[in-house]
Amino acid sequence: MGASDRNMILPRIRQLDEGAVNRIAAGEVVERPASAVKELVENALDARATRVTVDIADGGRTLIRVTDDGHGIEAADLPLALSRHATSKIDGSDLLNIHSFGFRGEALASLGAVGRLTVTSRTAGAAEGATIRVSGGRMDPPRPAALRGGTVVELRDLFHATPARLKFLKSERSEGMAVADAIRRLAMAEPAVAFTLRDVSDGGERVLFRADGSDAAGRLALVLGRDFIRNAMPLDAARDGFHLGGHAGLPTFSRGNAVHQYLFVNGRPVRDRMLTGALRGAYSDVLAKDRHAVAALFLTCDPVLVDVNVHPAKTEVRFRDAGLVRGLIVSGLRHALAEAGHRSATTVADAALGAMRPDRPAAPVYQMDRPGPAARAQAYAAQMPGFAEAPSARVEQDFPTQDGPLGAARAQLHENWIVAQTADGIVIVDQHAAHERLVYERLKAQMRDRGIAAQTLLIPEVIEVGAQADRLLSLDLSRLGLAIEAFGPGTIAVRETPAILGAVSAADLIRGILEELEDEEDGDPLSLQSKVDAILSRMACHGSVRSGRRMSGPEMNALLREMEATPNSGQCNHGRPTHVTLRLSDIERLFGRT
Numbered sequence: 166m167g168a169s170d171r172n173m174i175l176p177r178i179r180q181l182d183e184g185a186v187n188r189i190a191a192g193e194v195v196e197r198p199a200s201a202v203k204e205l206v207e208n209a210l211d212a213r214a215t216r217v218t219v220d221i222a223d224g225g226r227t228l229i230r231v232t233d234d235g236h237g238i239e240a241a242d243l244p245l246a247l248s249r250h251a252t253s254k255i256d257g258s259d260l261l262n263i264h265s266f267g268f269r270g271e272a273l274a275s276l277g278a279v280g281r282l283t284v285t286s287r288t289a290g291a292a293e294g295a296t297i298r299v300s301g302g303r304m305d306p307p308r309p310a311a312l313r314g315g316t317v318v319e320l321r322d323l324f325h326a327t328p329a330r331l332k333f334l335k336s337e338r339s340e341g342m343a344v345a346d347a348i349r350r351l352a353m354a355e356p357a358v359a360f361t362l363r364d365v366s367d368g369g370e371r372v373l374f375r376a377d378g379s380d381a382a383g384r385l386a387l388v389l390g391r392d393f394i395r396n397a398m399p400l401d402a403a404r405d406g407f408h409l410g411g412h413a414g415l416p417t418f419s420r421g422n423a424v425h426q427y428l429f430v431n432g433r434p435v436r437d438r439m440l441t442g443a444l445r446g447a448y449s450d451v452l453a454k455d456r457h458a459v460a461a462l463f464l465t466c467d468p469v470l471v472d473v474n475v476h477p478a479k480t481e482v483r484f485r486d487a488g489l490v491r492g493l494i495v496s497g498l499r500h501a502l503a504e505a506g507h508r509s510a511t512t513v514a515d516a517a518l519g520a521m522r523p524d525r526p527a528a529p530v531y532q533m534d535r536p537g538p539a540a541r542a543q544a545y546a547a548q549m550p551g552f553a554e555a556p557s558a559r560v561e562q563d564f565p566t567q568d569g570p571l572g573a574a575r576a577q578l579h580e581n582w583i584v585a586q587t588a589d590g591i592v593i594v595d596q597h598a599a600h601e602r603l604v605y606e607r608l609k610a611q612m613r614d615r616g617i618a619a620q621t622l623l624i625p626e627v628i629e630v631g632a633q634a635d636r637l638l639s640l641d642l643s644r645l646g647l648a649i650e651a652f653g654p655g656t657i658a659v660r661e662t663p664a665i666l667g668a669v670s671a672a673d674l675i676r677g678i679l680e681e682l683e684d685e686e687d688g689d690p691l692s693l694q695s696k697v698d699a700i701l702s703r704m705a706c707h708g709s710v711r712s713g714r715r716m717s718g719p720e721m722n723a724l725l726r727e728m729e730a731t732p733n734s735g736q737c738n739h740g741r742p743t744h745v746t747l748r749l750s751d752i753e754r755l756f757g758r759t
Contacts, residue, residue, distance in 0.1 A: 195275050197334060198225025198323060199343035204272035205318050206351050209233035212316065215378065216359045219348060222366040224340030226323055226331075234315040237288035240295030243307045247273050247284065247299050273318075278302045279330070280323045286316040301326040345373055349388050350434035352376050353427055353461060356384035385412060385461055389425065393418070393459060396510040400462070402497030405489055407466045409497045414459035416451040416502070416736045417510040423457040430464050430471060436480045440464075443491040447498035449695055450702075451733050452740040464490065503732035507571065510735075513742045569729050571744065574721035581712040583721045590748040596721075597712045598737035599728055605705035605738050606731050607665055612701065617646035619661040626659045626671040627652050633679050645700065647674070666708030677703035702738040 195201050202219060209217045212235025222228035238246055276282050277299035287294030287310075294312030298305045324330040334340060345362060352360045352374075362374040376387050386394045397412035411429075428440045440462070448458045472483040484490045571594070572587035583594040611617045630637060634655050642649060646663030659671035666674075681699045716724075728734040728743065737743055 195272075195279060195323075197343060198229060198340050199347045201225065201229055201276055201280075201320060201323060202231070202344050203347045203351070204276070205229070205231040205320075206348065208272065208318075209235055209316070210351065210355055210358065212236050214315065214358060216361075218361045218363070219344075220363050220365045221341065221344055222364070224334075224337035225344050226334065226337070226340065227321060228365065229320040229323065230317065232315065232317045237291075237294075237314065237316050238284070238286040239288055240286075240291070240307055243284060243286065243295055243297040244304065247277055247282070247297060247304060276320055276323075277304070279326050281321040281325065283319045283321075284316065285310045285312050285319075287312040287314050289314065341373070348374055350427060353384055353388055354429055354432045354434055356381045381463075382412075389427075389459065389461065392512055396512060397459075398501040398505050400497055400501055402493060402500065404493045404496075405486075406470060407464060407490060407493050409462065409464055409493055411461045411463040413462070413498055413501060415505060415508055415510045416448060416458070416733075416740050417513055417742045419448075419452055419456040419458055419740060421456065425459040426457065427461040428464075429462065430473070430482050431466065431468060432463075433473065433482075434480070435482055437482055439484075439487055439491060440494065443494040444498070446491075446695065447495045447502075450499075450698055450738075451502060451736055456740050462494065464494075505735065506730075506732060507728045507734040507744070509742045509744055509746070511746075513745050569726060571725040571729055574718055574725060577716055577721060580715050583716070583724070585721075585725055587746070589750075590746060590752070592725075592744050592746050594725070594728075594744040595737075595742075596714075596716065596724065597709055598741055599724060599734065599743040601705050601709035601737045602734050602743060603724070603727055603731055604665065604709050605702055606733065608663070608701045608705055609698065611665065612644065612697070616644040618664045619643075619646040619648060620664040621661050622659065622671070627656060628659060628672045628675050629656050630675065630679065631655045633682075636682065637675070637679070642678075645697070645704070649675075663704060663708070666704065669708050673707050674704060677707060705738060 195204070198221065202221070202225065206217055206219065209231060212233060214233035214235035216234050218232045220228065220230040220232075273282065273284065278301070281298075281300040283296060283298045285294055285296040294310045295307045296310035297307040324334075335343075341364065348360055348362045352358070357378045359378045360374065360376045361372065364371045364373055376384060379387070382394060393414060394412065396418040397414045400409050400411050400413060402409045423441065426441060426444060428435050428437060428444075430437075430440075444458060444460060444462065452458065470485050472485075570587070571592050572585035574583055575586050575591075576584045577596075578584060581596055583596050585592040585594065608617060632655065634651065634657055637649060637657060638651055646661065646665075647659065648661035649657045649659050652658040657675070659675065662669055662671055662674065678700050681696070681703055734743060
């Protein structure tokens with residue numbers, strides 16, 4: 166060691182002052198205005214407020230004001246409420262048995278460290294209210310204030326004490342949208358509480374969100390729209406102390422991103438990768454990979470079964486048995502999807518009607534009542550003798566009457582579209598998409614029961630697959646109804662194919678399987694069952710009724726009846742709708758009929 170090293174002055178360890186500690190802590194708790202709003206509204210909810218009003222200006226940068234009618238804070242406790250790690254929600258003896266939103270006692274101290282914070286409160290029975298102010302960590306003594314009841318927390322100039330953080334904020338519009346999203350999530354968690362969010366920038370007052378107290382379904386309809394409730398499945402599943410409730414949208418009600426997925430654990434809004442992964446896994450069978458389900462899932466359990474103290478913002482959780490929770494979500498959602506049967510989203514029909522509607526709809530005109538079948542037959546007989554009997558006989562022979570939800574087949578258009586008549590409208594079915602789902606479900610059922618029955622090819626089909634030959638040969642495809650063997654370098658011979666697929670191109674089948682294996686390598690690894698299902702889906706696509714095939718009346722009706730009895734038949738394997746239902750009243754409006 167040289168002389169310069171021996172003479173080097175070592176840095177001394179020292180205690181940071183309270184202001185620096187609070188600013189560091191604030192960086193973890195308060196990332197943006199939406200974080201501050203979330204913490205303050207959660208405090209209001211913990212105070213048992215029934216009405217919460219939030220005012221923001223400039224996206225929350227210059228003003229955040231939260232007013233509630235909760236039980237308030239005693240005047241003598243105000244200085245303590247603004248100090249770190251002071252809370253009335255827990256006593257510190259048990260950090261797992263948490264029944265409140267907040268429990269760390271950090272929010273107010275953190276906000277006071279990075280902004281100008283004023284808290285005014287009055288408890289029931291108090292002679293007057295009290296207010297206290299803190300700016301950049303410096304606290305003034307409390308003083309009397311006029312307030313009818315509850316608490317008003319006003320935060321001005323967020324991050325004025327840490328101006329570098331301002332550079333990381335997004336535009337005023339983006340920050341305001343994040344605030345609105347935080348409010349919507351808390352409003353869904355507490356449907357009985359009334360919420361109002363207002364933008365008061367430049368002295369104005371614009372209501373961004375308002376929700377009066379209601380039940381859970383009413384609140385979901387308000388936040389996610391009534392279309393969601395009409396096209397969602399109620400959830401009610403339980404397992405070993407956990408309960409899954411809420412609503413999940415039909416696969417055909419999906420979206421191009423995951424922003425409409427809301428997850429709650431014991432009433433707390435969370436963003437948890439394990440939970441979102443379980444949601445994605447539950448829909449993997451019915452959605453394309455670039456589509457996302459719309460859902461509001463509420464998971465409840467004994468608080469000791471979940472740790473909410475794993476993230477500064479309390480948005481992530483850790484379950485004692487994560488596998489149990491994932492299994493409950495996947496099985497609960499898949500059961501609901503199976504119960505939905507052939508349902509397809511009403512928005513599909515709305516989009517179809519919108520596409521057909523003229524730019525300038527004609528004014529409705531009076532139309533006489535539609536005559537009954539007997540009256541129509543008499544009119545036809547009078548107008549063209551012998552005509553009525555011929556069509557009637559043909560319809561009875563080729564298109565028997567059916568009372569099922571999807572009606573009776575009446576025609577096939579362009580060798581792909583089946584048109585069926587129901588009691589109050591028509592159904593248009595994509596025969597390829599529908600049969601693809603039916604074949605897929607049959608394959609899965611066979612796989613579960615005894616393995617897929619195979620048919621031996623008269624002449625084995627030789628296929629060049631290059632470097633993928635070894636990988637294919639290493640897979641056990643016999644349970645999938647496929648028998649392959651090596652046939653030289655980079656080449657395989659297919660000797661058996663699934664019997665359910667009939668005459669199918671073995672080469673196309675093998676290429677589809679290889680594509681699924683490539684998708685597994687490029688994206689997230691699939692579980693074994695998911696991998697098998699993906700391969701079966703590809704097989705079903707190759708073995709289904711193709712577009713361009715003419716079908717007889719009995720064949721079409723058989724397809725409709727099987728759709729009604731098959732789970733998930735409202736959408737094909739890729740998440741596209743298999744049919745569109747149009748009500749007669751909507752069709753009549755297209756033509757201006759009343």
